[in-house]
Amino acid sequence: MSASxxxxxxxxxxxxxxxxxxxGGLTLAQLGADVIRVxxxxxxxxxxxxxxAPSGTSLYWTGLNKGKRSVTLNFGDAEGRRxxxxxxxxxxxxxxxxxxxxxxxxxxxxxxxxxxxxLIHLQIQGHRDGRTAVDYTVNAATGFPLITGPAGLDxxxxxxxxxxxxxxGLYAAVGxxxxxxxxxxxxAGGAVTLALAEVALAVAGHLGFLAEAQVTGTxxxxxxxxxxxxxxxxxATADGERxxxxxxxxxxxADLGAATGLAGTFxxxxxxxxxxxxxxxxxxxxxxxLTALLEPWFAGRTLAEVERGLADTSVLxxxxxxxxxxxxxxxxxxxxxxxxxxxxxxxxxxAPGSPLVMDxxxxxxxxxxxxxxxxxxxxxxxGLSAGDVQTLAERGIVGGPVPIPPDGGLMRDGxxxxxxx
Amino acid sequence: MSASxxxxxxxxxxxxxxxxxxxGGLTLAQLGADVIRVxxxxxxxxxxxxxxAPSGTSLYWTGLNKGKRSVTLNFGDAEGRRxxxxxxxxxxxxxxxxxxxxxxxxxxxxxxxxxxxxLIHLQIQGHRDGRTAVDYTVNAATGFPLITGPAGLDxxxxxxxxxxxxxxGLYAAVGxxxxxxxxxxxxAGGAVTLALAEVALAVAGHLGFLAEAQVTGTxxxxxxxxxxxxxxxxxATADGERxxxxxxxxxxxADLGAATGLAGTFxxxxxxxxxxxxxxxxxxxxxxxLTALLEPWFAGRTLAEVERGLADTSVLxxxxxxxxxxxxxxxxxxxxxxxxxxxxxxxxxxAPGSPLVMDxxxxxxxxxxxxxxxxxxxxxxxGLSAGDVQTLAERGIVGGPVPIPPDGGLMRDGxxxxxxx
Numbered sequence: 001m002s003a004s005x006x007x008x009x010x011x012x013x014x015x016x017x018x019x020x021x022x023x024g025g026l027t028l029a030q031l032g033a034d035v036i037r038v039x040x041x042x043x044x045x046x047x048x049x050x051x052x053a054p055s056g057t058s059l060y061w062t063g064l065n066k067g068k069r070s071v072t073l074n075f076g077d078a079e080g081r082r083x084x085x086x087x088x089x090x091x092x093x094x095x096x097x098x099x100x101x102x103x104x105x106x107x108x109x110x111x112x113x114x115x116x117x118x119l120i121h122l123q124i125q126g127h128r129d130g131r132t133a134v135d136y137t138v139n140a141a142t143g144f145p146l147i148t149g150p151a152g153l154d155x156x157x158x159x160x161x162x163x164x165x166x167x168x169g170l171y172a173a174v175g176x177x178x179x180x181x182x183x184x185x186x187x188a189g190g191a192v193t194l195a196l197a198e199v200a201l202a203v204a205g206h207l208g209f210l211a212e213a214q215v216t217g218t219x220x221x222x223x224x225x226x227x228x229x230x231x232x233x234x235x236a237t238a239d240g241e242r243x244x245x246x247x248x249x250x251x252x253x254a255d256l257g258a259a260t261g262l263a264g265t266f267x268x269x270x271x272x273x274x275x276x277x278x279x280x281x282x283x284x285x286x287x288x289x290l291t292a293l294l295e296p297w298f299a300g301r302t303l304a305e306v307e308r309g310l311a312d313t314s315v316l317x318x319x320x321x322x323x324x325x326x327x328x329x330x331x332x333x334x335x336x337x338x339x340x341x342x343x344x345x346x347x348x349x350x351a352p353g354s355p356l357v358m359d360x361x362x363x364x365x366x367x368x369x370x371x372x373x374x375x376x377x378x379x380x381x382x383g384l385s386a387g388d389v390q391t392l393a394e395r396g397i398v399g400g401p402v403p404i405p406p407d408g409g410l411m412r413d414g415x416x417x418x419x420x421x
Numbered sequence: 422m423s424a425s426x427x428x429x430x431x432x433x434x435x436x437x438x439x440x441x442x443x444x445g446g447l448t449l450a451q452l453g454a455d456v457i458r459v460x461x462x463x464x465x466x467x468x469x470x471x472x473x474a475p476s477g478t479s480l481y482w483t484g485l486n487k488g489k490r491s492v493t494l495n496f497g498d499a500e501g502r503r504x505x506x507x508x509x510x511x512x513x514x515x516x517x518x519x520x521x522x523x524x525x526x527x528x529x530x531x532x533x534x535x536x537x538x539x540l541i542h543l544q545i546q547g548h549r550d551g552r553t554a555v556d557y558t559v560n561a562a563t564g565f566p567l568i569t570g571p572a573g574l575d576x577x578x579x580x581x582x583x584x585x586x587x588x589x590g591l592y593a594a595v596g597x598x599x600x601x602x603x604x605x606x607x608x609a610g611g612a613v614t615l616a617l618a619e620v621a622l623a624v625a626g627h628l629g630f631l632a633e634a635q636v637t638g639t640x641x642x643x644x645x646x647x648x649x650x651x652x653x654x655x656x657a658t659a660d661g662e663r664x665x666x667x668x669x670x671x672x673x674x675a676d677l678g679a680a681t682g683l684a685g686t687f688x689x690x691x692x693x694x695x696x697x698x699x700x701x702x703x704x705x706x707x708x709x710x711l712t713a714l715l716e717p718w719f720a721g722r723t724l725a726e727v728e729r730g731l732a733d734t735s736v737l738x739x740x741x742x743x744x745x746x747x748x749x750x751x752x753x754x755x756x757x758x759x760x761x762x763x764x765x766x767x768x769x770x771x772a773p774g775s776p777l778v779m780d781x782x783x784x785x786x787x788x789x790x791x792x793x794x795x796x797x798x799x800x801x802x803x804g805l806s807a808g809d810v811q812t813l814a815e816r817g818i819v820g821g822p823v824p825i826p827p828d829g830g831l832m833r834d835g836x837x838x839x840x841x842x
Contacts, residue, residue, distance in 0.1 A: 208471075
């Protein structure tokens with residue numbers, strides 16, 4: 001007997017765009033929740049976000065909406081807005097849950113709780129006071145860009161990974177599950193708000209960055225690829241590769257010294273400097289000399305030789321790879337995290353399921369085409385007839401499936417994620 | 422009547438170190454769970470991680486363990502290990518939950534489920550197959566460092582924010598809540614595993630990076646502080662500040678054009694280039710000319726003048742700040758996210774609560790001193806007497822509170838987080 005999905009029976013209406021809110025919904029969908037993303041007819045501002053498939057389909061949108069259902073409603077029309085409220089009212093005991101980063105009053109807690117007094121409503125916003133912000137402005141405001149990048153560099157280095165959006169989306173999933181747990185016990189829903197700027201500030205605080213600034217009044221220096229308070233850096237190999245090497249413990253350093261033939265040198269150096277390389281702080285203080293001693297070992301070896309040299313040691317290390325390496329070197333094919341899906345507008349590709357490996361979860365499912373489930377959801381949840389939906393579509397109150405663009409050079413298939421109509 | 426905490430009644434035994442597992446526990450603790458961090462006597466490998474307070478107390482450890490209880494047991498002794506199992510057995514209906522990144526068999530699901538058949542056990546590991554990895558090696562392996570940083574740069578740029586650890590910790594919180602939801606409904610616990618490397622791969626997939634590499638076979642270029650597929654970059658101001666400016670929509674660009682007096686120029690340029698700056702793609706393709714046109718407006722203005730010029734527009738922007746700016750400019754004091762705590766070993770400082778704002782949550786609580794709750798937890802949960810605990814401590818089976826180091830120039834206080842004994 002197979003286990004039920006962890007979030008079996010949970011239904012979430014997601015009115016979202018860009019990363020954080022969609023990632024929150026995706027996280028729940030990949031654990032078994034029925035997540036219905038509701039967009040305005042024609043799609044939201046994120047529908048065409050890069051990267052794109054050759055067909056023009058957004059690999060970003062499809063990546064963030066895997067395994068959800070898609071409904072499009074005319075938000076500019078009172079009847080379209082009423083349909084959203086009707087869906088909320090009809091969403092059953094595991095429903096009554098809204099996840100949104102939209103700021104309109106009619107989508108707010110106060111309005112929607114009139115339909116479902118037990119509503120759980122999670123509102124993602126830029127700042128707690130409602131001012132807008134996005135990952136890149138929040139990142140600038142928080143302090144990381146000015147200590148990221150090479151030591152000699154002037155000016156900020158932005159991250160490419162939108163880390164705050166990612167953290168915000170995952171916090172949103174936590175918040176909805178925590179609120180639903182309480183509702184299951186007490187019957188009471190409630191409003192949850194989550195500001196992107198506060199996610200960044202909270203994480204910076206939890207990791208000690210804010211405390212350090214308060215306690216010392218200064219900033220940690222920009223130290224390139226070194227690890228603050230430790231010994232870790234990238235090294236170039238003889239064949240033009242780069243590897244990242246991380247020493248977190250005394251044992252790591254002993255193993256690295258043995259593997260590189262530098263154990264005696266490290267020991268003598270400790271004595272000369274009056275240092276204890278068993279301590280984080282001393283490894284960090286002397287990081288330039290230690291890494292300078294290590295450089296020739298890496299520079300004189302190919303990646304394969306480095307790999308052989310560090311095998312069977314405790315040393316933490318990895319080759320730097322490009323995304324194209326991951327696709328070309330078999331990493332994606334070999335990973336049990338990924339499975340092939342047939343994505344409307346894209347074709348066959350390997351996509352990740354949830355990194356949470358637990359009974360009752362399944363592999364990745366494709367994202368729907370925009371609006372593909374409008375008919376099925378309105379008939380299934382609201383009891384409308386196919387003719388009713390057709391009339392609503394003709395009147396422009398709801399959208400239908402958009403045409404699927406031709407595949408971008410990949411094989412096309414009417415797989416499980418293909419549009420219904 | 423005040424609402425119960427969202428995670429009221431939940432008890433988690435956390436056997437953890439470094440960031441991911443502690444952040445998972447912290448996330449639950451800040452929503453009302455009773456999280457007991459159990460460390461080996463003397464502390465784990467993360468006890469002294471930088472940044473440090475002048476007293477030597479880790480601002481990293483205290484930041485990641487706020488609001489938990491701390492118990493120390495001798496993991497090298499069978500009796501110490503048995504006490505952990507006894508705590509698990511005694512942890513009640515909201516307990517039976519273990520969160521760990523330790524790899525020892527005696528802390529694994531199979532062993533501990535013998536004590537609690539309804540055990541929920543979340544194991545964080547480097548790779549799914551058990552090989553070790555840390556944030557910095559995972560980041561190198563995943564592709565981001567080689568497309569981060571200035572366009573002309575050779576070699577990787579590591580992130581300073583350990584984004585994968587953060588995402589992993591938040592996924593862990595999601596996984597525990599999802600598993601506990603199912604247990605509440607079916608009675609069945611289970612094992613959850615979560616690999617740091619798969620967190621990175623999943624997020625890279627969800628955001629479209631892996632799909633792009635598969636579909637196009639190429640990598641996106643290294644574009645410095647530009648936003649891929651959009652128009653966003655940093656600009657220098659006349660007074661030596663930097664600001665990040667983000668244009669995501671047609672309206673943002675129109676507002677930016679109006680504010681900078683460049684609306685006409687943008688329009689004429691669109692005509693000359695045959696471009697449509699209402700489209701993400703065209704804004705991105707022409708990003709160098711658009712930002713070059715904008716540069717003088719920022720370079721000719723102070724930050725205050727930029728602020729006035731962009732006020733009342735939809736343009737998304739922020740000043741780049743340093744962590745020390747946040748501490749000095751009143752940001753931390755003004756934020757409702759942060760509140761003053763008295764942290765043993767550190768003193769008074771502003772620390773963040775949960776960014777999830779919801780009924781029944783409270784502000785931040787200090788981290789315990791290592792082992793500070795050993796006596797209280799063993800007497801409270803296991804029914805041992807104070808004398809029993811004393812004997813265990815004398816025999817080295819359990820640890821006691823470690824001495825609190827003198828404060829690092831900050832005021833000392835026997836506040837709520839001060840050790841019990």
